Amino acid sequence: MLATLVDAPFDAPGWVYEEKYDGYRILAYKEGGRVTLLSRNAKDKTDAFADVAHAVARLKPRTLLLDGEVVGFDPQLVSRFQLLQQGGVPLVYMVFDCLWKDGRDLRGEPLAVRRKALESAIKTPGLFASRRLPDDGRAAYDEAKAKGWEGIIAKDPSAPYVEGRSTKWLKVKVHQEEELVIGGYTPPAGSRTHFGALLLGGYARGALRYVGKVGTGFTHRSLADLYRRFRPLVRSTPAFVDPPREKGAVWLAPKLVAQVSFQEWTGDKKLRQPVFLGLRDDKRPEECVLA
Numbered sequence: 001m002l003a004t005l006v007d008a009p010f011d012a013p014g015w016v017y018e019e020k021y022d023g024y025r026i027l028a029y030k031e032g033g034r035v036t037l038l039s040r041n042a043k044d045k046t047d048a049f050a051d052v053a054h055a056v057a058r059l060k061p062r063t064l065l066l067d068g069e070v071v072g073f074d075p076q077l078v079s080r081f082q083l084l085q086q087g088g089v090p091l092v093y094m095v096f097d098c099l100w101k102d103g104r105d106l107r108g109e110p111l112a113v114r115r116k117a118l119e120s121a122i123k124t125p126g127l128f129a130s131r132r133l134p135d136d137g138r139a140a141y142d143e144a145k146a147k148g149w150e151g152i153i154a155k156d157p158s159a160p161y162v163e164g165r166s167t168k169w170l171k172v173k174v175h176q177e178e179e180l181v182i183g184g185y186t187p188p189a190g191s192r193t194h195f196g197a198l199l200l201g202g203y204a205r206g207a208l209r210y211v212g213k214v215g216t217g218f219t220h221r222s223l224a225d226l227y228r229r230f231r232p233l234v235r236s237t238p239a240f241v242d243p244p245r246e247k248g249a250v251w252l253a254p255k256l257v258a259q260v261s262f263q264e265w266t267g268d269k270k271l272r273q274p275v276f277l278g279l280r281d282d283k284r285p286e287e288c289v290l291a
Contacts, residue, residue, distance in 0.1 A: 001067070001097070001161050003153055003169035005291075009141035010172075012154060016111075017133040017140035020151035020171055021079045021094050023071035024049075024282055028056045028093065030064040037070075039282035045070075052093045055126035064121060065100035067161075068093050068130065078148045081177075081259055085222070085278035095122050096130035096153075099161055107161040114161065145174045175261060177277070181208060181285045182256045183239050185230065186215075187248040193220070194227035198258060198276065199244060202290040207241040209290065211269060214260050217276030226279075229256060257283045 026045060029036045035053045037045045046053050049070050056066070070093050072083030083089045098118035099107050106114050119129050130153075133140035137154055144152045151173040159168035181203070186196040197215030201208045218226075233252040243251075262274040269290065 001163060001169060002165045003171040004165055004167050006170050006172055008172070009138050009152070010154070010170075011137035012156075014157070015137065015154050016157050017135070017137055018096060018153045018155065019094075019131040019133065019144065019149055020153050020173070021069040021071045021130070022081045022150040022177070023069045023079055023084055023094075026052070026068060026070050026093065027099075028052070028064070028066040028068070028095075030056050030059060030061065030066075032062055033057060041282050041284060043282060049091055049093075051091055051126060055093065055124055058124045059121055059127075061102045061121050063100060063103055065098070066093075066095050066118060066122070067097035067099060068095035070094075076148065079150065081277050082217075086219075090126075093127050094130050095127055097161060109160065110158045111155055111161075112157040115157075141172055141174070148174075150175055150177065176264060177259060177261045178202075178271075179257050179259050179280050179283050179288050180211060181239075181254045181288050182252060182258050183208060183210070183254055184243075184246075184249050184251040186213065186246050187250075192223075194223040195230070195250075198226075199240075199246065199249065200258060200260065200271070200274075201240050201254070202288045203286060204290045208239050208254055209269075210240045210242050210244050211290070212271035212274060213244070213246075214258070214271070214274040214276045216274075217260075222276075222278075229279075254285050257281075257285055257288060 025040045027038045035057045071079035072089040098114045101117050140152050154170045156168040180200040183201045184199040188196050197213040199213050201210045235251050238251045239254045257280040259277040260274045262271045264272050
């Protein structure tokens with residue numbers, strides 16, 4: 001079940017509000033002692049998030065299907081996608097839904113019932129229920145903004161769990177972040193190695209359109225890792241329908257997705273002050289659609 005993005009905070013009487021996390025969306029399947037963690041595009045993340053898998057394996061229910069986000073928190077308890085990429089912090093599974101428990105399919109039940117099921121099921125270190133916020137949606141947004149969270153999720157507690165994009169779950173962003181397609185890069189300059197900046201785009205009416213370049217947010221390790229990934233994707237012509245005029249640009253097949261933060265969209269739909277956060281292997285390039 002995916003939330004629909006809305007432009008501004010709102011208050012819907014009877015709805016509940018939760019913190020929006022900046023991590024990897026993960027479905028956790030438990031069958032007896034066997035646990036499988038799958039990303040939203042069905043990639044197996046069991047080994048990558050082994051500590052989370054072990055925590056789920058300790059849970060009492062024999063069969064279980066949980067939905068949540070694997071995150072890394074900074075010292076202020078703000079989830080940050082970069083921490084998942086860089087490592088060095090404990091990974092936590094923030095669970096916000098329970099679809100199956102002890103042989104019972106809960107997807108047709110209202111969220112209020114599913115929430116009680118997950119809270120009774122996840123009593124073990126490393127697993128936490130998603131943080132509930134004030135009942136007033138605007139107050140919930142203000143709290144998220146004050147604490148530096150990514151945003152909030154508003155949910156209709158009477159709604160069943162339905163696969164796909166839904167208006168029963170709505171999301172409001174505090175910080176501007178976007179998943180965008182990497183369509184090329186510029187040559188390195190000065191002391192920079194491997195490449196200078198990534199050339200980014202998103203799909204509009206089926207065509208990949210250029211939205212700007214990002215040259216900050218990299219480490220020596222990420223520069224080398226990205227460059228290694230780029231080499232088999234080099235092509236002679238740009239995938240953008242409106243490629244930028246960048247001297248020495250190297251064009252890439254649109255296969256990789258970057259997550260970036262930025263200050264705002266400019267009037268001509270370009271990124272202002274973007275920062276690279278990491279690669280998303282749980283998103284397909286075709287999902288990077290411009291609003």
